[in-house]
Amino acid sequence: MSEFTVVNPASEEIVAAVARTTAGETDAAIERAVIAQAAWRAVAPADRAGLLRAFAGAVDAHIEELAGLEVAGAGHPVGQARWEAGQVRDVLTYYSAAPERACGRQIPVAGGLDVTFAEPIGVVGLIVPWNFPMPILSWGMAPALAAGNTVIAKPAEMTPLTAIRIGELALEAGIPDGVFQVLPGKGSVVGQRLVDHPAVGKIVFTGSTEVGREIMAGCARRVKRVTLELGGKSANIVFADADLERAAATAPQAAFDNAGQDCCSRSRILVQRSVLEKFMELLEPAVKAVTVGDPASAATQMGPLISAAHRDRVASYVPDGAPVAFRGTAPDGPGHWYPPTVLAPVRMDDPAYTEEVFGPVVTVTPFEDEAAAVALANDTPYGLSGSIWTRDVGRAIRVARAVETGNLSVNSHSSVRYSTPFGGFKQSGLGRELGPDALDAFTEVKNVFIATEG
Ligand code: NAP
Ligand code: MG
Numbered sequence: 001m002s003e004f005t006v007v008n009p010a011s012e013e014i015v016a017a018v019a020r021t022t023a024g025e026t027d028a029a030i031e032r033a034v035i036a037q038a039a040w041r042a043v044a045p046a047d048r049a050g051l052l053r054a055f056a057g058a059v060d061a062h063i064e065e066l067a068g069l070e071v072a073g074a075g076h077p078v079g080q081a082r083w084e085a086g087q088v089r090d091v092l093t094y095y096s097a098a099p100e101r102a103c104g105r106q107i108p109v110a111g112g113l114d115v116t117f118a119e120p121i122g123v124v125g126l127i128v129p130w131n132f133p134m135p136i137l138s139w140g141m142a143p144a145l146a147a148g149n150t151v152i153a154k155p156a157e158m159t160p161l162t163a164i165r166i167g168e169l170a171l172e173a174g175i176p177d178g179v180f181q182v183l184p185g186k187g188s189v190v191g192q193r194l195v196d197h198p199a200v201g202k203i204v205f206t207g208s209t210e211v212g213r214e215i216m217a218g219c220a221r222r223v224k225r226v227t228l229e230l231g232g233k234s235a236n237i238v239f240a241d242a243d244l245e246r247a248a249a250t251a252p253q254a255a256f257d258n259a260g261q262d263c264c265s266r267s268r269i270l271v272q273r274s275v276l277e278k279f280m281e282l283l284e285p286a287v288k289a290v291t292v293g294d295p296a297s298a299a300t301q302m303g304p305l306i307s308a309a310h311r312d313r314v315a316s317y318v319p320d321g322a323p324v325a326f327r328g329t330a331p332d333g334p335g336h337w338y339p340p341t342v343l344a345p346v347r348m349d350d351p352a353y354t355e356e357v358f359g360p361v362v363t364v365t366p367f368e369d370e371a372a373a374v375a376l377a378n379d380t381p382y383g384l385s386g387s388i389w390t391r392d393v394g395r396a397i398r399v400a401r402a403v404e405t406g407n408l409s410v411n412s413h414s415s416v417r418y419s420t421p422f423g424g425f426k427q428s429g430l431g432r433e434l435g436p437d438a439l440d441a442f443t444e445v446k447n448v449f450i451a452t453e454g
Contacts, residue, residue, distance in 0.1 A: 002019070002020045002022075003017045003018060003019055003020065004017070004018050004020055004157050004158075004160070004184070004185075005017050006018060006073045006158070006159070006160070006161060007307075008072050008073065008075065009074065009075035009303070009304040009305065009306055009307065009335060009336045010075045010294060010295050010296075010303060010304045010334075010335045010336075011334055011335060012334040012335060012336075015072045015073050015161070016073070016161060018160050018161070018164070018184045019184070020157075020184065020185040020186060020189070020190075021183040021184060021185035021189070021190050022185075022189065023189055023190075023193050025183070026152075026183055026185075026189070026190050026193040026194070026197075027193065027197065029152055029181050029183055030123060030152065030193075030194075030197050030199050030200060031199070032177075032178040032181065033123040033150040033151075033152055033178055033179075033181060033199075034122070034123055034150075034199050035178060036150050036176060036177065036178030036179050037120070037122055037123060037148075037149065037150040037179075039176065040145075040148060040149075040150055040176060040179050041120050041148035041149075043148075045099040045100045045102070046099070046100055048099040048145075048146070048148070049096045049097065049098075049099045049100055049146075050096075051173065051174055051175055052092050052093075052095065052096035052099075052142070052145065052146060053092075053093065053096045054173040054174055054175075055092050055169065055170050055173040055174075055175055056089045056090075056092035056093045056096060057089075057173065058169040058170075058172055058173040059085065059088050059089040059092065059166065059169055060086075060089045062085075062165070062169060063082055063085045063086060063089070064082075065165070066081075066084075066085035066088070066134065066162050066165060066166070067081035067082040067084070067085050068081075069161040069162050069165060070084060070085070070133065070134065070159075070161075070162055071295045071296050072161075073159055073160075073161040073162070074130065074133060074158075074159045074306065075259075075295050075303040075304045075305075075306065075335075075336075076258065076295055076303055077295045077297075077300040077301060077302065077303050078295060078296055078297070078298060078300070079298055079300075080257075080258065081295075084132065084133075084134040084135050085134055085162075087134065087135045087138060087418065088134050088135070088137070088138040088166060090418055091135075091138040091139060091141075091142045091418045091434075092138065092141075092142045094142070094418050094419060095142040095143045095145075095146040095438070095439075096142075096146065098143065098146040098147070098439055099146050099147075099148075102118050102146075102147065102439065102443075104116035104117045104118060107447075109449065111451055111452065111453050112449055112450050112451040112452045112453065113449070113450045113452060114447065114448070114449045114450075115447075115448050115450075116445055116446065116447050116448070117445075117446045117448065118147070118439065118440075118443035118444075118445060118446075119148075119443060119444050119445075119446050120147050120148035120149045120442065120443060120444075121147075121149055121201040121202045121225060121442060121443065121444060122149060122150075122199070122200075122201035122202075123149065123150050123151075123152065123199055123200045123201055123202075124140070124144040124149045124150070124151050124152070124200070124201065124202045124203075124204065124442060125151075125152050125154070125191075125194030125195070125200045125202070125203045125204070126140040126141060126144070126151055126152065126153040126154065126203075126204045127154045127187065127191045127194065127203065127204070127205045127206070127207065127215070128140075128153060128154065128155045128156060128163065128206060129156050129206050129207040129208075130156035130157075130158045130159040130306050131258060131261040131262060131263070131306070131358075132258070132262075133155055133156065133159040133160075133162050133163060134162050134163075134166070135416070136206050136229075137153055137155070137162075137163050137166065139418070139422075139433045139434055139438075140153075140204040140227075140433065141153060141180065143433075143434075143438040143439050143441070143442055144202075144204075144442045145175075145179065145180060146439060146442075147439045147442040147443050149201075149202075149442055150178060150179045150180070150181075151179070151180050151181070152181050152182075152183060152194060152200070153167070153180070153181070153182045153183070154183050154184075154185065154187070154190045154191050154194060155182065155184055156187075156207075157184070157185065157186055157187070158306060158307060159306075160182075160184035163182045163184070164182050164184060166182070167180060167181065167182035187207075187211065191205075191215075192218070195215055195218040195219060195224070196218060198222060200224070201224065201225060202224065202225035202226065202227075202441075202442065203215060203219055203224060203225070203226045203227075204226075204227045204433075204441075205226070205227070205228050205229070206228075206229040206230075206263075207229075207230070208230065208231060209230040209231045209381075209382075209427050209428075212228045212230045212429070215228065216228060216430070225441075226430065226431075227423075227429075227430060227431035227432075227433065227441050228429045228430040228431065229263065229422075229423060229424065229428075229429045229433065230263070230382075230384075230424060230427060230428050230429045231263055231356040231358075231382055231384070231427070231428060232263045232264060232265065232267075232356060232382045232383075232384030232385060232424065232428050233267060233268060233354070233355070233356050233380045233382045234264060234265065234266050234267065234268065234382070234384055234385040234386045234387075234405065235266065235268045235269075235270050235376065235377035235386045235387075235403070236251055236254055236255070236266035236268070236269045236270065236386065236387045236389070236413070237270045237367075237373050237377060237386070237387065237388050237389065237399065237403075238251075238269065238270065238271045238272065238275070238279060238389045239272050239370075239373070239388075239389060239390040239392070239395065240272040240274045240275045241390055241391045241392055242275075242389035242390050242391060242411070243389070243391065243411070244275060244278060244279055244282060245282060246389075246411070247279070247389040248279055248282030248283045248286055249282070249286050250412075250413055251266070251269055251283060251286065251362070252283075252286050252287050252289075252290050252328075252340060252362075253301075253413065254266040254387060254413035255267055255269070255340075255360070255362035256290060256301075256302055256340045256360040256362070257415075259302050259303055259304065259305055259338070259359065259360050260314075260357065260358060260359045260360040260361060260362075261305065261306060261310075261358050261359065263356075263384055263385075263428075264384055264385040264407065264415070264416065265358075266362075266385070266386065266387050266413060267356070267357060267361070267362050267363070268353065268362070268363050268365065268376075268377075269283075269362055269363065269364045269365070270365050270366075270367050270373055270376050270377060271364060271365070271366055271367070272366070272367060272368075272369075272373070273366040273367065273368055276364075276366045279364075280325065280344070280364065283342065283364070284325075284326045284342075287326060287327065287328050287340050287342055288326070288328050288329070289328075290302055290328045290329075290340050292328060292329055292330050292331065292337070292339065292340065293331055294331075302340065302360065304335045304336045304337050304338075305336040305337070305338055305359060306336065307336055308336050310336065310358070310359070311336040311337070311338055311359075313358075313359075314338050314357055314358065314359030314360075314361065315338065317351060317352040317355070317357045317359070317361055318341055318343070318352065318361060322343060322352070323343050323344060323345060323346060324341060324342070324343060325342045325343065325344040325364065326342055327339045327340060327341040327342065328340035328341075328360075338359055338360055339360065340360045340362075341360060341361045341362070342362055342363075342364060343361065343362070343363045343364070344363065344364035344365070345364075345365070345366075346363045346364075346365060350363075353365070354380070356382070370395060370398070370399065373399065374399060374402045374403060377403045377405075378402075378403060378404050380426075381426055381427040382405075382424070382426060382427055382428045383404045383405040383406060383424055383425030383426040383427075383428045384405060384406055384407065384423075384424040384425075384428035384429070385405060385406065385407040385408065385409075386403055386405045386407070386408050386409075387408065387409050387410070387412070387413050388400060388403075388408060388409075388410045388411075389410075389411055390410075390411075396410045396411075404425045404426060405424070405425055405428075406421075406422065406423045406424045406425050406428065406429075406432070407422060407423075416434065417434070418434050418435075419434070419435060419436070420434065420435045421433070421434055421435035421437065421438075422434045422435070
């Protein structure tokens with residue numbers, strides 16, 4: 001049997017060996033999911049809600065265990081990992097209210113009664129990346145289940161442990177067999193089978209834009225429904241009238257959160273030229289103060305990168321002679337470490353400025369005025385997130401409307417909230433997750449006309 005070895009990215013010690021699901025086993029799981037779906041959609045709304053709340057309760061009772069798995073298997077700092085496990089509970093709780101609120105509409109027509117129903121799609125395939133294994137799993141899983149679909153999740157090969165445990169907790173909480181299955185294994189095998197299999201009605205994919213394009217093409221062959229959350233190269237725009245101390249103090253966290261392995265990373269800092277020097281003076285101590293080290297320590301802010309190969313890829317964006325303005329620290333010895341790094345001034349065609357690095361590397365670029373800031377922010381194929389720092393309310397609103405991106409924060413770097421919609425413009429994705437309308441992406445609208453005239 002083929003196995004994948006999960007390695008602790010901080011110590012390079014072996015954590016676990018996980019069997020890879022085969023294409024045949026994937027087909028069998030899809031068949032189980034089809035059978036389970038017929039029963040799951042028929043569970044009374046209040047009972048489906050109760051089961052989702054029980055599932056949330058089971059996750060809540062295992063926050064420490066789940067966080068520990070993410071510390072060991074993905075190198076996430078323990079404080080962050082606890083938040084991530086808590087997010088799974090919160091997303092399940094939020095969408096547990098949905099089954100009893102899945103209202104249709106009654107539309108006035110002549111000669112009868114016209115009503116709409118939100119019908120589940122059927123079996124949903126959820127392809128999850130390694131950067132946020134728990135939150136991203138929950139964003140697809142919870143609303144899909146609430147809508148009456150069954151779900152097959154394919155965690156990233158490198159980070160399967162928390163998804164596997166969450167799958168066990170679902171069963172312990174009473175979610176029926178076959179309703180939520182977790183299939184660890186390769187994207188090219190399990191993920192591809194989910195995309196190709198005719199009985200899977202919808203794919204939710206989070207990962208690289210490159211693979212996302214192929215997933216979309218694969219889904220097109222069967223007109224399969226698809227939601228894509230892809231890469232980003234988001235701007236953190238700092239105007240001269242901003243609270244510069246706060247903007248500089250928070251910029252490292254916005255770029256280096258999860259060691260920069262975050263599709264929402266504000267990896268391009270754009271600063272109005274008149275305050276560039278002052279901003280850099282304030283940024284340097286903030287970058288040097290980032291605590292990089294043992295993920296199991298509560299004081300750690302930044303852990304290692306996921307793998308040696310990924311560390312090498314990140315390092316390739318900072319070759320010898322790169323314009324390193326200053327950088328933070330990183331431990332020596334075992335582990336896939338890379339220090340927080342600030343590049344300035346960068347050329348506009350430098351790959352570190354144009355491409356998603358997915359590591360703790362941020363660029364700083366000056367701009368002259370508001371129009372130039374917006375033009376720079378939009379000069380990318382991506383459009384996922386971003387931040388705007390200014391004390392001028394009118395400017396904050398103008399710039400927020402002009403930046404082509406799905407999620408913006410003003411005078412903050414808010415992370416994803418489960419109660420608000422999340423997703424990308426342009427090549428950052430297709431569709432939205434989370435928020436009050438998430439079930440729309442997991443249902444089909446059915447219109448029924450009932451004649452009242454004989
Ligand atoms: P990736 O290749 O896009 O992988 C994401 C998920 O898709 C994984 O579960 C992967 O499985 C699966 N997959 C890969 N090929 C597939 C296929 N042909 N059919 C179906 N599923 C498939 O991302 P990555 O290689 O982990 O990371 C590469 C880069 O993508 C990163 O450096 C970063 O720039 C970007 N990225 C973005 C996000 C985001 O949140 N937007 C997340 C992760 C990565 P395996 O486990 O076999 O790889
Ligand atoms: Mg890949």
